Amino acid sequence: MTESSDTISVATRLRNNFLTGLIICAPVTITIWLTWTFIRWADSWVKPYIPDRYNPENYIQFAIPGTGLLLALIAITLIGFLGKNLIGRSIVAYGESVLHRMPLVRTVYKSTKQIFETVLKEQSSSFKKVGLIEFPGPGSWALVFVSTDAKGEIAAKLNEDGEEMIAVFMAPTPVPTAGFLIFVPRSKVKLLDMSPEEGIKLLISAGLVTPNWTPQPVGPPLV
Numbered sequence: 001m002t003e004s005s006d007t008i009s010v011a012t013r014l015r016n017n018f019l020t021g022l023i024i025c026a027p028v029t030i031t032i033w034l035t036w037t038f039i040r041w042a043d044s045w046v047k048p049y050i051p052d053r054y055n056p057e058n059y060i061q062f063a064i065p066g067t068g069l070l071l072a073l074i075a076i077t078l079i080g081f082l083g084k085n086l087i088g089r090s091i092v093a094y095g096e097s098v099l100h101r102m103p104l105v106r107t108v109y110k111s112t113k114q115i116f117e118t119v120l121k122e123q124s125s126s127f128k129k130v131g132l133i134e135f136p137g138p139g140s141w142a143l144v145f146v147s148t149d150a151k152g153e154i155a156a157k158l159n160e161d162g163e164e165m166i167a168v169f170m171a172p173t174p175v176p177t178a179g180f181l182i183f184v185p186r187s188k189v190k191l192l193d194m195s196p197e198e199g200i201k202l203l204i205s206a207g208l209v210t211p212n213w214t215p216q217p218v219g220p221p222l223v
Contacts, residue, residue, distance in 0.1 A: 050068070127169070135170065145168065146167075168184060173207075174205070
């Protein structure tokens with residue numbers, strides 16, 4: 001009995017040590033792999049357009065990972081700086097006018113620009129709130145990210161019943177790169193205190209990584 005117990009104890013300790021090592025190594029390995037993959041992808045897009053005289057790899061005879069990504073960041077920042085002055089705005093306006101004359105290209109350009117302006121705008125509240133809605137039926141709740149208020153024709157059609165509608169994005173687990181756009185009454189959304197980053201962690205982990213939450217103290221009723 002003692003020998004069996006010792007064997008089980010050793011096996012349990014080995015398993016626990018392995019799981020602990022896995023918890024330590026797996027996130028680091030995955031992070032390094034994703035970062036390295038992104039750097040190589042950026043380099044493969046940018047490096048072919050770098051003139052040989054400006055490519056440092058031609059002078060040191062070995063590859064420098066991240067060169068293309070760094071130059072892309074510098075170029076994007078420089079374009080943003082130039083686009084704020086009068087000459088830059090004029091060039092951008094002329095380029096947009098050319099794109100707007102192309103039947104298929106103008107649709108893609110307008111849609112993409114509108115998405116980036118909405119998401120990256122500093123004062124935008126899009127995707128800054130996390131909530132719960134009943135889905136797929138009463139009693140079952142799904143995590144959603146609040147996008148914006150319903151606007152335009154959708155707002156006119158849905159607000160006829162006197163209920164203000166909002167747009168929410170429901171992402172799947174464990175890869176929240178696609179999902180469903182759902183318009184629901186504002187009163188049907190239970191807003192949460194967690195941040196969008198914490199909500200994404202909750203989705204990716206399939207509910208295993210739950211953000212810490214401290215209930216807000218409720219003060220005495222006002223008389």
